[in-house]
Amino acid sequence: MNKVNIQIDDINLEVPENSTIMEACDKVGIHIPRLCYHPILSNEGACRICIVEVDGIYNYLPSCSTYVFDGMKIKTNSPEIRQARRDLVELMLDNHPMDCQLCVRNGNCELQALSYKLGVRERLFEGVRKSYELDLSSDSVVRNAEKCILCGQCIRVCANVQGVYNLSQHHRGVNTIVTPAFLSSMENSVCVKCGQCINVCPTAAFTEKDYTEKIWAALNDPDIFVIAQTAPSIRAAIAEGFGHPPGVNGTGQMITALRRLGFDAVFDTNFGADLTIVEESVEFLKRLESGEKLPMITSCSPGWIKFLEHFFPELIPNASTCKSPMQMVSTLLKTYYAEKNNLDPKKIFVVGVMPCTAKKFESRRPEHYNVEGGYPYTDAVITTRELIWMIKAYGIDFNHLPKGNFDLPLGFSTGAGDIFGSTGGVMEATLRTCQAKLTGIQNQELEYFDVRNVEGLREASIKIGDKVLNIAIANGLNNAKTILNRVKNKEKEYHIVEIMACLGGCVAGGGQPIPDVGEFIYPLDKNMIKLRAKALYDIDENKSIRRAHENPYIEKLYEEYLGKPGGELAYKLLHTHYHPRLPKGI
């Protein structure tokens, strides 16, 4: 690659010729302020905050989208540039509500941080403000157009990463607004509720629907038995909310914190993950034998399932009918667990702590209600961020908590359940169980490194016994589209496909902690995702039981209650169905 010599603020350096000024500056420790830039999204150049001065060019240039040339002399700081950047932020604030203290992003808002950093101390351009109604239509994602600064990151993440293209700018000039097609509400759109718009939004224009009020109320009611279940990825990210770097395992403190909040029992969604594997491998081996409905596609990710219903309705039969781990646990809590402990299912309040905003939507799907009783199996879903806030709101000092353990029986899980939170994890867990069932040999390979990686799209052929399984793994729905089109057009024959809606899997879900604005870590940063995933693989490695079907409490569950895997009761309680949705996605 050709290199060019440039000078940045009197520092001489050599950089590849296709770098932008911003990339060159990042290398030498100069952090140019920015709002609309994201390394994995296309360049927009919308905010103009990252302007720099280039010798010989009259106008200031946006450093995110200007490429270097040989002999370029760049000045990133001068009283004039700082003034210009400050003016730009002030102009944005002109059209921004002044309610930082009431805002859910207070303390972790890029616009707020930038105003402070650039020295905005008064409002000079106060004028007429746009006013829009809050879009509360969706169970998962709340859209607040008043807080939007039109950086376009939500539009780009929805298009470039998720392939959903739900959002676009509508109207123009001062009237510009980001909405789904036809300015409709989030509910009446192809939104898959993955929540990535929330992760990349520098302000609070997109936030999750808040369910904490309902939970406080349930916790305060002595007649209600409140149960928490926590998804695999929560433990790998929750510590970030309390000052730790990504990848710190916070399982023990998280359990203690939930108990102190007043939860009567704390169970593990990983138990459901193990159970999913047991049911799913029975389903898969059946399909493999009959050759029907192949490839089988995993169904744990509710964002992916909604995507399937809007974008690939013809492939619905290929999706596994297994409920997601969360719904399996919730269903068992209000049936098996309730019966065993003489509890009235209507007096049980199940809270799912999930890295995911689509889980909020999933819990409200009519398929996940008890028809006779008219109650949902999962009463409320909160994200990692909401749980972190609840812990802080309750005055719990997370970092000084003793480590707790999950309650039994639905709190015991094998290593297979832990890795569900990372892309490739469901595949690896399935392979561990299928291999044991297909070959009858128990102690074979446990770690399928072919499937471990955070790349968006992987394919492999894995030999199990005398069979070769063609597998594919996709994370990020744009990658899923590629695989699904290959399946649809019969270009490739896979046996099993794992799809997770979010980049890197649940560890980077739409409900995970947003990196602190001071840390210079982008939301969806690859390294951050890898560290969170590693925390899960480490937990898996340190467990003595690592195959889902060897979970003794699952064996007991089938013995005492469900009968056999894939049996009648198991099918009734642990499986679900999907249906095509409108509007159709493109």
Next chain:
Amino acid sequence: MFEEDYNLDKEITDYIDWCKEQEHPESYLIAILHKIQEKYGYLSQENMYEVAQKLRVPTSFVSGVATFYHYFRLKPRGYFHISICLGTACFVKGADLVLKAFQNELGIEIGETTSDGVFSIEGARCIGVCALAPVLMINDAVYGNVKPTQVSELLSSLRAKYNQEKKVSA
């Protein structure tokens, strides 16, 4: 919105098919929207949805483009579409008063259509006949030297015409 609701004219769907054979089909989006507006007078959500599905351009992008350009109408026009020239010459000669008279008589603003669907008004730039200022157009006919006091009478005669034409077609 369902596929059964697809109702674009064959002439337009043929054009979309042709566009899809070109190098950058999506770049023909505006041209397609023009044809639809020419045919139906405005862009309905159903039509835009159908364009998105057939051209394979995300629906949000189609509606984003349609709302960006003032030229595209998103609501149906009235049976009589009245464009009042608000260019310099007409304005100096009192076009604003003419506009106000229409607004008072019909109870609608620029860009709106009466609830019975008979009249819609729009502010136009120069029509090119400044000598007749103030000028307006009703559908394809040009009216010159319009006085605010004539508006009421003009609307009554149009309404009579509308009633008669409706009767004939019924």
